[in-house]
Amino acid sequence: TLTSQLTRELENGRLFRLMAKLGEINERPExxxxxxxxxxxxxxxxxxxxxxxxxxVNAEGKPHVNMGHVLECLNKLDAGSNQTIKxxxxxxxxxxxxSYKELKKQVEAAFQELIKPESTK
Amino acid sequence: xxxxxxxxxxxxxxxxxxxxxxxxxxxFAFDTSQELLWVGNQFGRVWSFYSTELQRYTSxxxxxxxxRQLLFHEKGVIALCPRSVHMALRRGPPIWHIVHExxxxxxxMSFTSRGNTEILVAGLQDRMFVIDAEKGTITRQIPSIxxxxxxxxxxxxxxxTGSGEIHLLDPKTFELQETKFKAHALxxxxxxxxxxxxxxxxxxxxxxxxxxxDPMVNAFDLKNLKxxxxxxxxxxxxxxxxxxxxxxxxxxxxxxxxxHEVDLLNPDSSKFKQANVLTYLSMxxxxxxxxxxxxxxxxxxxxxxxxxxxxxFAEISNPVEFADPEEPALQVDWNNETPLSxxxxxxxxxxxxxxxxxxxxxxxxxPPPKFDPQFLSKLSMGYGGYYGRVSATMRxxxxxxxxxxxxAPINLTAPRFLSEKARENQNNT
Numbered sequence: 001t002l003t004s005q006l007t008r009e010l011e012n013g014r015l016f017r018l019m020a021k022l023g024e025i026n027e028r029p030e031x032x033x034x035x036x037x038x039x040x041x042x043x044x045x046x047x048x049x050x051x052x053x054x055x056x057v058n059a060e061g062k063p064h065v066n067m068g069h070v071l072e073c074l075n076k077l078d079a080g081s082n083q084t085i086k087x088x089x090x091x092x093x094x095x096x097x098x099s100y101k102e103l104k105k106q107v108e109a110a111f112q113e114l115i116k117p118e119s120t121k
Numbered sequence: 122x123x124x125x126x127x128x129x130x131x132x133x134x135x136x137x138x139x140x141x142x143x144x145x146x147x148x149f150a151f152d153t154s155q156e157l158l159w160v161g162n163q164f165g166r167v168w169s170f171y172s173t174e175l176q177r178y179t180s181x182x183x184x185x186x187x188x189r190q191l192l193f194h195e196k197g198v199i200a201l202c203p204r205s206v207h208m209a210l211r212r213g214p215p216i217w218h219i220v221h222e223x224x225x226x227x228x229x230m231s232f233t234s235r236g237n238t239e240i241l242v243a244g245l246q247d248r249m250f251v252i253d254a255e256k257g258t259i260t261r262q263i264p265s266i267x268x269x270x271x272x273x274x275x276x277x278x279x280x281x282t283g284s285g286e287i288h289l290l291d292p293k294t295f296e297l298q299e300t301k302f303k304a305h306a307l308x309x310x311x312x313x314x315x316x317x318x319x320x321x322x323x324x325x326x327x328x329x330x331x332x333x334x335d336p337m338v339n340a341f342d343l344k345n346l347k348x349x350x351x352x353x354x355x356x357x358x359x360x361x362x363x364x365x366x367x368x369x370x371x372x373x374x375x376x377x378x379x380x381h382e383v384d385l386l387n388p389d390s391s392k393f394k395q396a397n398v399l400t401y402l403s404m405x406x407x408x409x410x411x412x413x414x415x416x417x418x419x420x421x422x423x424x425x426x427x428x429x430x431x432x433x434f435a436e437i438s439n440p441v442e443f444a445d446p447e448e449p450a451l452q453v454d455w456n457n458e459t460p461l462s463x464x465x466x467x468x469x470x471x472x473x474x475x476x477x478x479x480x481x482x483x484x485x486x487x488p489p490p491k492f493d494p495q496f497l498s499k500l501s502m503g504y505g506g507y508y509g510r511v512s513a514t515m516r517x518x519x520x521x522x523x524x525x526x527x528x529a530p531i532n533l534t535a536p537r538f539l540s541e542k543a544r545e546n547q548n549n550t
Contacts, residue, residue: 007460007462008460008462009460009461010460010462011460011461011462012461014473014475015461015475017475017476017477018473018474018475020477021474021475021477035218035220039181039182040181040182040183040184040205040207040215040218041215041218042214042215044215045214067453067455068453068455068463068464071461071463071464072448072464075464075465075466075467076467077474078466078469078473078474078475079466079467079468079469079471079473079474080469080471080474081467081469083445083467084212084442084443084444084445085444085445086444087213093166093180093182094166094180094181094182094213095177095178095179095180095181095213096179096181096212096213096214097179097212097213097442097443097444098212098213098214102214104474107474108474115478115481
C-alpha cells in the first residue's frame, strides 16, 4: 500500500541531508593550513570519524563495506547520542575516545562556519 | 616505601610510527585524579596508560618537538612543547591549543596561586606567559631576565635556572623573591618542591673538566628561607622526589637504579632498594598517592615500582571513561529494496544534525556551463576523457552563473513581413 511504501522511504531525506552536510565540510582544501583541522585542532576528530564510518577494514586489512554500520553511525551522529567510540588515526599513533554528541557539535560548528555570510568572515 | 616494594610492571614504549625506532620518552607524569600514567615523547605525542597493568588508553599529538611537561586539571591534561601549550580531554580531544611567536623554547610550567585555573609557562627565553587554563587564553606576558628549566609549586613557585640556582617566584604576582639558592655548581638535574621543602640533584665539574653528579641532595627550608643539611648519597644523586604524604621524606635515585628513602629531618635512617636496569635511568616520577614510582631507562622501558597489594596512582581515583562496547551488528541483506529505516534511530530530544537551515536559497536547474571551444581544442584525448592544462581564468570548482550568460543580449533579428523581406532583397541586388 501507499503508506507502507512511504514509511519505507521515510529516513532517506534525513540521511541524505546529513550526508550532504558531512560532504560539504570534509576535506576542503581551504582547510589545508587551518590549525583547527590539524592534528592538534578540534576538527581533527571529524576526519577520523569519516574514516571510522566509511573506511572499515576486516581482520586482513581489506576494505569492509557494511551499509548497516554506516547507517548506525549516521543515525547516532544525527541524534547526537551519548555513546562514545574510539577513533584511531591512519598512522595508528593517535587514539581518541569521543561521544557522538561531541562530534555532532563539531560538525554543526564547521557547517555554520561555511554558510556564514562573507562579510563576517 | 615499605619492604614489599618491588618492580610490578615493565612497559616498553610504543614506537612513534610503523617504521620508526623507539624513542626515549621526554617526560612523564602520574594523573592526579585517574589511574593513568601519562608519557610524552620527542615528537610532540602524548600517550596515556591505564592502571598498574599499563594498558594503552589514549594518545594524541600536542605540538612539535619534545613534550616538556604535563600538568593535570579537573577537565583535562595540559601539555607543554617548546613552541606551544596544548590542553586536551583525558579521552584525547583537544580543548585548546596556544601558539605565540614569542614561545621559542618553553621548558617548564606551574599552576599559580589561583588553584588550577591559571598556569605560568617559562623556558630558555626572555619571556614568561600567564595562561588562563579555563579559557585557553594568554592573560599576561612577563619579561624575565632569567631562564628556567624546572618549575614546581609549593609555598612559592620554585624555578630552577640553567646555571644551578633556585629562584622563588611569588605565585600571585610572579615577582622574583630576593632569596636565591645556589644549589649546584653547574646545573640542576632534578628538583622537587612540596609543603615547606625544596630538594635538588645536580652537576658540578669534577677532576677539572668532567661534569659529574653531586654525591648529595641539597635541601632548602621554604618556611625559614634557609638551606638545610644536605643528604649524602655517595653514588651520585640523579633524581629526587618528596614523598607526597610523608612531608619530610624524600626518595633519591641514582643513574644506575639505587633507590634510597630518607627522612630529611633524620637523615641517618634510610631504606634501600635496587632497581634492575641494564642501562642508565633517564627520569623518575612518583605517584600522587605515594604508592607507586616509575623509572624510565635508556632502552625506552618504563619500570613501575610499588607493593603489589597497595599500588595505585591517584589519591582520589575517578573512573576512567572507555569507549562503549560495540553493539552486536544487525544482519541485514542490503538489496535495493531494503529500506534505510531498517537501522533505527537512537532516542533523541535535541534538533537533529540533519536539519538544514531554512535561509539557504539556491537556484537549481540552470543550464550546464559551456566549455570554451578554444580550450577544448588544446586538450588531448585520454582513456577516460580529455585532459590537459588548466586555464587560469577561473578557480577550481568555481560557481558559474550560467543563466547570466544566456541572458546576455543576443542579436535577435525581429521577424519581418514578407513585404519587408522582398524590399530587402531588392536593396541587396
